[in-house]
Amino acid sequence: MMTTTYRTCPRTGLQFDTQAESLMRFNAVAAVLSMVMGGLTAVLVALTRWPAIKLLPADQFYQVLTLHGVNMLLFWIIFFEIAVLYFCSSTLLRCRLATPRIAWLGFALMVIGAITTNVAIFQGGSTVMFTAYVPMMAQPHFYLGLILFAVGALLGCFIFLGTLVVAKNERTYEGSIPLVTFGALTACIIAIFTIASGAIILIPTFLWSVGYIKEIDAQMYRLVFWAMGHSSQQINVAAHVSVWYAVAAIAFGAKPLSEKVSRSAFLLYILFLQLASAHHLLADPGVSSEWKVLNTSYFMYFAVLASMIHGFTVPGAIEAAQREKGYTHGLFEWLRKAPWGNPVFSGTFISLVGFGFLGGISGVVLGAEQLNLLMHNTYYVPGHFHATVVIGTTLAFMALTYFLIPALFKRELILPGVAKFQPYIFGLSMYVMTLVMMGAGTLGVSRRHWDMAFAGAPFQYEWPGAAYLMMGIAGLAGVVAVVGGVLWVLLVVGSLLFGKKLEEGEFSARPTILRMPVASSLSAHGGAVSHHVPGTMVLGSVLLVAFVLYYFVNWKYLSEVWPMA
Amino acid sequence: MSEQIQESAGEEPERIPVMQQVLDNPFLLLFLGIVFPTVLYILWGVMEIASVPVAR
Numbered sequence: 027m028m029t030t031t032y033r034t035c036p037r038t039g040l041q042f043d044t045q046a047e048s049l050m051r052f053n054a055v056a057a058v059l060s061m062v063m064g065g066l067t068a069v070l071v072a073l074t075r076w077p078a079i080k081l082l083p084a085d086q087f088y089q090v091l092t093l094h095g096v097n098m099l100l101f102w103i104i105f106f107e108i109a110v111l112y113f114c115s116s117t118l119l120r121c122r123l124a125t126p127r128i129a130w131l132g133f134a135l136m137v138i139g140a141i142t143t144n145v146a147i148f149q150g151g152s153t154v155m156f157t158a159y160v161p162m163m164a165q166p167h168f169y170l171g172l173i174l175f176a177v178g179a180l181l182g183c184f185i186f187l188g189t190l191v192v193a194k195n196e197r198t199y200e201g202s203i204p205l206v207t208f209g210a211l212t213a214c215i216i217a218i219f220t221i222a223s224g225a226i227i228l229i230p231t232f233l234w235s236v237g238y239i240k241e242i243d244a245q246m247y248r249l250v251f252w253a254m255g256h257s258s259q260q261i262n263v264a265a266h267v268s269v270w271y272a273v274a275a276i277a278f279g280a281k282p283l284s285e286k287v288s289r290s291a292f293l294l295y296i297l298f299l300q301l302a303s304a305h306h307l308l309a310d311p312g313v314s315s316e317w318k319v320l321n322t323s324y325f326m327y328f329a330v331l332a333s334m335i336h337g338f339t340v341p342g343a344i345e346a347a348q349r350e351k352g353y354t355h356g357l358f359e360w361l362r363k364a365p366w367g368n369p370v371f372s373g374t375f376i377s378l379v380g381f382g383f384l385g386g387i388s389g390v391v392l393g394a395e396q397l398n399l400l401m402h403n404t405y406y407v408p409g410h411f412h413a414t415v416v417i418g419t420t421l422a423f424m425a426l427t428y429f430l431i432p433a434l435f436k437r438e439l440i441l442p443g444v445a446k447f448q449p450y451i452f453g454l455s456m457y458v459m460t461l462v463m464m465g466a467g468t469l470g471v472s473r474r475h476w477d478m479a480f481a482g483a484p485f486q487y488e489w490p491g492a493a494y495l496m497m498g499i500a501g502l503a504g505v506v507a508v509v510g511g512v513l514w515v516l517l518v519v520g521s522l523l524f525g526k527k528l529e530e531g532e533f534s535a536r537p538t539i540l541r542m543p544v545a546s547s548l549s550a551h552g553g554a555v556s557h558h559v560p561g562t563m564v565l566g567s568v569l570l571v572a573f574v575l576y577y578f579v580n581w582k583y584l585s586e587v588w589p590m591a
Numbered sequence: 592m593s594e595q596i597q598e599s600a601g602e603e604p605e606r607i608p609v610m611q612q613v614l615d616n617p618f619l620l621l622f623l624g625i626v627f628p629t630v631l632y633i634l635w636g637v638m639e640i641a642s643v644p645v646a647r
């Protein structure tokens with residue numbers, strides 16, 4: 027066993043196992059590099075789908091789109107999540123990380139895998155998008171890279187579980203694990219199911235690509251692929267919800283309104299969230315309506331309920347904490363007087379509101395079998411998931427990074443004046459982009475489509491002008507979002523390289539029990555003192571009303587698709 | 592600065608509610624989190640696809 031030391035951060039009181047700390051740093055840096063790849067390709071994708079610009083030719087467009095999907099959705103997010111898992115186990119439980127050697131092995135596999143898959147896509151024979159539906163065949167090393175990456179990530183999940191065991195045996199915490207760690211456990215459990223499904227489908231597909239297996243059934247592939255493809259989005263949801271709770275604790279010392287309720291909501295995630303994978307097969311002929319409806323509607327609504335609970339209790343916890351500090355005027359003084367200039371908070375809040383209003387509502391609409399037919403495979407779909415995975419997950423992770431730079435990387439953030447605005451630039455332009463993408467999709471514009479005008483096709487389709495307008499706005503907002511992303515990368519990389527070095531804090535051979543405010547509120551137990559949160563009630567009601575209205579508008583719209591009279 | 596943890600001083604061993612025991616057991620949760628989707632999504636789905644008649 028490697029021996030380790032513990033560093034107590036003088037700014038937060040968090041205690042880092044030195045091994046875990048470097049693992050977190052390396053994973054976070056790999057995440058940022060993946061984000062760079064994803065961001066470069068995002069500009070190209072956005073500019074190509076902007077009808078007035080149409081930057082790339084068709085073949086390059088699909089190649090670049092493959093790079094964008096794989097680097098953003100898989101590599102950026104999962105590298106970051108592994109760092110979050112180590113943080114939530116070793117750091118929050120104040121214990122050593124289980125088997126750091128294996129953690130390094132996992133990291134190495136992930137890096138090798140990510141590079142291999144990127145190389146395969148660059149070589150040009152693997153332009154299959156991140157979904158890689160059979161019978162489209164990529165180069166074998168495209169699949170091999172993904173498999174290596176997945177195995178590495180799986181090792182990370184096991185190390186998380188192992189660290190929970192270590193902490194329990196060495197009694198480094200009292201009672202239950204902290205709520206944030208519980209959220210990370212939820213993410214870890216979903217991740218294990220996700221990766222297992224990935225193995226079930228990617229290994230045979232790899233063998234098929236090298237000629238050992240004759241055929242992969244396309245419908246089976248889609249079924250098992252989405253057990254991975256969708257569930258991996260649910261890892262993100264569980265992870266970014268944990269980050270919301272963490273930021274509420276970091277920035278406000280907030281306690282959840284009720285720990286019991288929040289934990290039960292995570293349990294609903296564990297049981298039901300992954301079943302929603304079926305929404306990707308709502309237009310597939312091979313599975314019955316019973317299977318579709320039960321999984322995507324009845325069961326999935328338990329998971330939606332859980333998201334609504336989190337979406338309510340996180341701002342509720344902040345409101346309760348703020349009211350306790352005396353911001354009790356009217357409905358919203360607590361919110362007005364929140365630290366809007368602190369990117370850790372503003373990023374989180376923009377993430378939370380956007381995830382609920384844009385991602386959540388559109389997700390429920392898209393997940394209803396009947397309504398899905400209106401928008402299936404249109405631009406609405408990437409509109410929806412950029413609201414979940416970009417506004418929800420990516421922005422929450424960006425916000426957390428502003429906290430990690432001093433706490434984990436021991437550097438002062440450079441250009442704080444720019445950092446103040448970065449979440450607004452990135453988040454709000456994404457609000458616009460996702461809205462108009464969904465608008466264009468509602469009019470029927472396809473996703474993954476190089477030329478919506480069908481130039482040269484024998485039959486022409488006349489798009490309403492609004493479709494072109496919204497595609498243009500989506501392109502413009504996309505470019506602004508990329509600028510926001512570039513700023514974030516510059517701030518992070520710049521701070522790591524040139525930020526003022528901060529005091530490291532003390533090293534010791536064994537864990538300490540000393541706790542300072544941030545560390546203690548991150549691992550505290552018990553609910554908020556007061557449950558008087560009228561402002562959050564109003565926000566929640568607005569969400570519900572917006573949802574109901576929008577839901578029925580879509581049914582009305584559906585009823586007009588096939589006129590009866 | 593350091594907030595001492597002030598619990599467990601004179602507490603008697605309390606009975607832990609069943610629900611909390613479930614939530615405190617990561618491996619039980621892992622089991623549930625794998626079984627639910629495997630049965631309801633994967634196995635059921637595979638059975639349906641496998642029972643689609645093959646065209647001749």
Ligand code: HEM
Pocket residue numbers: 064065068069071072075091092094095096098099102103155156157408412415416420472473474475503504505507508511
């Ligand atoms: C930074 C700004 C970003 C912009 C401007 C952007 C733009 C786009 C656009 C326009 C598409 C749709 C292409 C099409 O269907 O024709 C797309 C697809 C996609 N984006 Fe982004 N994106 C951004 C960030 C992200 C992030 C952060 C993630 C993930 C965390 C992400 C994940 C995806 C995925 C998975 C697809 C689908 C690819 C496919 O259909 O195969 N994007 N992006």
Ligand SMILES: [Cu+2]
Pocket residue numbers: 255256259302303305306
């Ligand atoms: Cu999905």
